[in-house]
Amino acid sequence: xxxxxxxxxxxxxxxxxxxxxxxxxxxxxxxxxxxxxxxxxxxxxxxxxxxxxxxxxxxxxxxxxxxxxxxxxxxxxxxxxxxxxxxxxxxxxxxxxxxxxxxxxxxxxxxxxxxxxxxxxxxxxxxxxxxxxxxxxxxxxxxxxxxxxxxxxxxxxxxxxxxxxxxxxxxxxxxxxxxxxxxxxxxxxxxxxxxxxxxxxxxxxxxxxxxxxxxxxxxxxxxxxxxxxxxxxxxxxxxxxxxxxxxxxxxxxxxxxxxxxxxxxxxxxxxxxxxxxxxxxxxxxxxxxxxxxxxxxxxxxxxxxxxxxxxxxxxxxxxxxxxxxxxxxxxxxxxxxxxxxxxxxxxxxxxxxxxxxxxxxxxxxxxxxxxxxxxxxxxxxxxxxxxxxxxxxxxxxxxxxxxx
Amino acid sequence: xxxxxxxxxxxxxxxxxxxxxxxxxxxxxxxxxxxxxxxxxxxxxxxxxxxxxxxxxxxxxxxxxxxxxxxxxxxxxxxxxxxxxxxxxxxxxxxxxxxxxxxxxxxxxxxxxxxxxxxxxxxxxxxxxxxxxxxxxxxxxxxxxxxxxxxxxxxxxxxxxxxx
Numbered sequence: 001x002x003x004x005x006x007x008x009x010x011x012x013x014x015x016x017x018x019x020x021x022x023x024x025x026x027x028x029x030x031x032x033x034x035x036x037x038x039x040x041x042x043x044x045x046x047x048x049x050x051x052x053x054x055x056x057x058x059x060x061x062x063x064x065x066x067x068x069x070x071x072x073x074x075x076x077x078x079x080x081x082x083x084x085x086x087x088x089x090x091x092x093x094x095x096x097x098x099x100x101x102x103x104x105x106x107x108x109x110x111x112x113x114x115x116x117x118x119x120x121x122x123x124x125x126x127x128x129x130x131x132x133x134x135x136x137x138x139x140x141x142x143x144x145x146x147x148x149x150x151x152x153x154x155x156x157x158x159x160x161x162x163x164x165x166x167x168x169x170x171x172x173x174x175x176x177x178x179x180x181x182x183x184x185x186x187x188x189x190x191x192x193x194x195x196x197x198x199x200x201x202x203x204x205x206x207x208x209x210x211x212x213x214x215x216x217x218x219x220x221x222x223x224x225x226x227x228x229x230x231x232x233x234x235x236x237x238x239x240x241x242x243x244x245x246x247x248x249x250x251x252x253x254x255x256x257x258x259x260x261x262x263x264x265x266x267x268x269x270x271x272x273x274x275x276x277x278x279x280x281x282x283x284x285x286x287x288x289x290x291x292x293x294x295x296x297x298x299x300x301x302x303x304x305x306x307x308x309x310x311x312x313x314x315x316x317x318x319x320x321x322x323x324x325x326x327x328x329x330x331x332x333x334x335x336x337x338x339x340x341x342x343x344x345x346x347x348x349x350x351x352x353x354x355x356x357x358x359x360x361x362x363x364x365x366x367x368x369x370x371x372x373x374x375x376x377x378x379x380x381x382x383x384x385x386x387x388x389x390x391x392x393x394x395x396x397x398x399x400x401x402x403x404x
Numbered sequence: 405x406x407x408x409x410x411x412x413x414x415x416x417x418x419x420x421x422x423x424x425x426x427x428x429x430x431x432x433x434x435x436x437x438x439x440x441x442x443x444x445x446x447x448x449x450x451x452x453x454x455x456x457x458x459x460x461x462x463x464x465x466x467x468x469x470x471x472x473x474x475x476x477x478x479x480x481x482x483x484x485x486x487x488x489x490x491x492x493x494x495x496x497x498x499x500x501x502x503x504x505x506x507x508x509x510x511x512x513x514x515x516x517x518x519x520x521x522x523x524x525x526x527x528x529x530x531x532x533x534x535x536x537x538x539x540x541x542x543x544x545x546x547x548x549x550x551x552x553x554x555x556x557x558x559x560x561x562x563x564x565x566x567x568x
Contacts, residue, residue: 013541016541075542362476362554
């Protein structure tokens with residue numbers, strides 16, 4: 001009969017945390033009490049913890065309520081995506097890309113498709129470029145809604161209202177995307193040289209109508225928390241990311257922009273039709289939890305502006321190169337290339353090595369959350385455990401992308 | 405400290421020229437990949453030295469490591485470093501090869517702190533051992549996993565993942 005009370009052997013991450021406790025605190029040797037006599041406790045948080053938004057596991061060393069050390073443990077959602085690519089044709093791999101950073105699947109597809117297009121030396125049709133920007137920016141709004149909504153819910157039970165508001169309105173956007181692609185979240189919509197389907201009849205008007213409502217909805221979100229004393233107290237001045245951190249760890253996206261770095265690949269490494277569009281790169285000055293929240297709210301407004309412009313400028317024409325029955329087997333010439341693009345969470349890039357065959361020889365994703373998570377030990381240490389939850393919420397991680 | 409992007413205005417050919425001049429022996433096959441990347445091959449014994457100097461190179465200053473990828477080339481394994489220069493707003497892609505039989509490279513974690521997890525991933529997936537890395541554990545796979553699955557000769561056996 002199995003012994004249900006047996007204590008499992010700690011794994012490498014826990015052992016490392018215990019070792020660090022002994023090294024930093026012990027005067028004259030370690031302890032068999034696993035650090036307990038030094039007032040420090042090693043606590044395992046996750047991978048099934050509601051505030052980690054997925055299967056992130058943090059091995060946290062606590063001294064009372066103070067976080068002394070954090071060791072992130074990842075890989076619980078590892079689905080061998082990079083290996084799978086080596087056994088799939090380029091077309092077959094598009095739906096798998098959807099499932100990496102699943103809250104921004106349209107943007108992920110876009111990054112992958114752009115890389116293959118660059119390898120092959122083709123450019124999508126002009127109408128398809130605009131459609132890509134429209135769906136990409138809609139996705140960005142939906143993604144920020146999840147990010148901010150769940151983050152505010154983490155702060156306090158009262159914040160749950162924010163989740164309901166955000167998810168209610170996110171569904172309107174997902175409805176639009178579903179009408180375009182046929183799927184609610186895993187779209188499989190982009191194709192090399194274009195997009196799978198043209199916009200359905202009447203879609204442009206529906207989208208325009210929603211974009212007209214959107215600023216009012218965003219006002220509503222802001223009214224919920226922006227002047228709330230408790231919210232401000234818990235977010236301002238907490239979890240500051242310095243510009244040195246950004247340089248050292250390759251932090252990108254809203255997390256970098258909240259620290260005053262105007263790093264936005266839509267502007268600094270322009271792709272698609274972004275150079276023709278008028279929008280601001282949203283930044284903030286302090287780099288704390290509150291600023292990261294602010295930047296996301298501002299970006300939602302900018303995305304609305306971008307979608308509206310694209311709807312006005314949308315040219316007529318085809319949405320794919322060649323016929324809709326395009327060859328399903330493509331063979332890019334041998335070589336390698338990397339294309340990074342601005343996902344809602346930062347620089348999402350795809351590096352592909354082609355050997356001229358039907359399958360990618362090697363495919364690698366550069367995921368923004370993977371790089372941002374690396375800062376956690378530095379960012380969380382020295383904070384109260386409750387603030388650590390707020391800070392980790394404000395970084396906005398998606399484990400599907402981190403673990404791949 | 406205020407980070408500014410793209411303050412130094414150099415064409416890609418000028419940047420490639422400067423890199424080739426600064427590292428005449430170390431870098432080979434320096435070429436430009438449009439629109440904003442310089443690709444070069446680097447001799448593996450000089451990696452750390454070159455990394456340190458790249459970070460401090462006047463005007464170029466490749467300060468941020470973007471990612472590292474391990475690639476299986478057959479007889480050799482390759483470690484690809486993608487670094488970013490804020491001042492010129494351009495990228496440098498460094499290809500470093502190691503023999504398959506002795507897949508060892510110096511770590512660059514002390515030059516670019518971001519390398520920590522990227523090197524762990526390349527070790528986990530491709531089996532490139534980064535010497536001097538402070539904590540070279542597996543990152544995506546379990547601690548007791550056997551083998552490096554992104555190598556082309558990897559065969560998936562039940563005994564490779566005992567606790568699956």
